Amino acid sequence: MGGKLDPEALAAVLGRTGGLGEDVLVGPAYGEDAAAIDLGDDRLIVSSDPISLAAERIGTLGVHVACNDVAVGGADPEFLTAVLLVPSEAGDGEAVAGSAGSDDRVETIMADVEREASDLDVSIVGGHTEYVDQLDRPLLSMTAMGRTDREVPTSGAKPGDRIVLTKGAGIEATAILATDFREDLEGVSAETVDRAADFFDDLSVVPDARVLREHATAMHDPTEGGVFDGLIELSAASGVELVVDSATIPIREETARLCAAMDVDPLHSFGSGAALATVPEEDVADALAALADAGIEAAEIGTVRAADEPALVLDGERFDEPAREALYELWE
Known part of the structure; x- marks a missing residue:
């Protein structure tokens, strides 16, 4: 694959x-x-x-x-x-x-x-x-x-910034599971699968980025490999360490149920629909409030810190290599 x-x-x-x-x-x-x-x-x-x-x-x-x-x-x-x-x-x-x-x-x-x-x-x-x-x-x-009039690169994260994620992990993957793999979702109700298929309507992060670019030092679109790989890529581009607690990463109920039924990790699954951003500590409250005012779910999930070697520190464990997209095994 x-x-x-x-x-x-x-x-x-x-x-x-x-x-x-x-x-x-x-x-x-x-x-x-x-x-x-x-x-x-x-x-x-x-x-x-x-x-x-x-x-x-x-x-x-x-x-x-x-x-x-x-x-x-x-x-x-x-x-x-x-x-x-x-x-x-x-x-x-x-x-x-x-x-x-x-x-x-x-x-x-x-x-x-x-x-x-x-x-x-x-x-x-x-x-x-x-x-x-x-x-x-x-x-x-x-x-x-x-x-x-101002670009926002992935490489702009600064030590001390806070990491913000909009919507949640695995939104694109959830929509794909609900359509391409609907017949394989044993134990998941039809109503849940139907709601999950509607996640195709949540794939755009244009509104999210429009709000965040007023505050962000860096932004990134997690796609293949999901939020996990998105964080790895952001850390590498910016030459920093990202310290993240997985418990703070939003995962919608439908995502959790469909991913569990197919034995895939939502953090490692196609992530379009979410935007990652790093925001100065003094601006993070304003950024989250602006997202809420726009009707966009978001959460602060971690901190940027200086490092000799870029990496993601997830739940205390250090990672510096991307992982394989979790949904690939389903197509093999």
């Missing part, structure tokens, strides 16, 4: 990105969600992300995963490009003939993309659609862009 490159392999890729001009304020780096490019009066925040494993609502996931990265970079997402690669067979061995417009899979995915982009007031400005013989499921890759 695939997944993100490990940090060493990724370093080899990031070392081959060409010369970075002086207009590049935030370039490619482990843990960074988005690039920041100086346009003069504004900064352009840009991020790309693929969706390939989830069977349901990949258009919804694709829009939010890309737009969330721009949001935690400090900008409201404004523009999207969509690259959609579709298997040449419909899934039952039947070859697909004709144009992409005649394919129900393409129509379903792009209808989701259009709906979610419209809800965020984001324009789809380009992309590419193609049939690929070697694929056995659709692959959607999206690039999001937005402008701001």
Whole structure:
């Protein structure tokens, strides 16, 4: 099963990105969600992300995963490009003939993309659609862009800052479990599964980041590997130690029930829908109050401290390597 490159392999890729001009304020780096490019009066925040494993609502996931990265970079997402690669067979061995417009899979995915982009007031400005013989499921890759007057990198956390998490762990994973694995959720009521499927409506962190960017020194969008890997990436990008008590990490009832039924750890499961931020100690109360005023759940989950080697200290145990995404075993 695939997944993100490990940090060493990724370093080899990031070392081959060409010369970075002086207009590049935030370039490619482990843990960074988005690039920041100086346009003069504004900064352009840009991020790309693929969706390939989830069977349901990949258009919804694709829009939010890309737009969330721009949001935690400090900008409201404004523009999207969509690259959609579709298997040449419909899934039952039947070859697909004709144009992409005649394919129900393409129509379903792009209808989701259009709906979610419209809800965020984001324009789809380009992309590419193609049939690929070697694929056995659709692959959607999206690039999001937005402008701001101040970028917020993942690398900005400072010792003494407090760590804030919005909504909770495993929100994206909960929605995937409730749809892709509904028939496997033994012992979980249909009502709970239905509520969990509605977590697709909670995937955006654009409102969360809009509030937090007024206070945050760093922001990050935990996706693959969940909150755990998100914290590892934030610590590495900022060169700090993050001290976190797992009991303070919000986990919704539906997430706890579905993850328990499938024997996956919500802290290690797809985390879109939550935003991680570091906030100066003197500002954390105002940040939490502003989130509450906006109707966004949030909690302070830990502290940033200086360290010779970056790491996550979770419940007293030190971690400096990302973990494997918990849901991957379910697709194997």
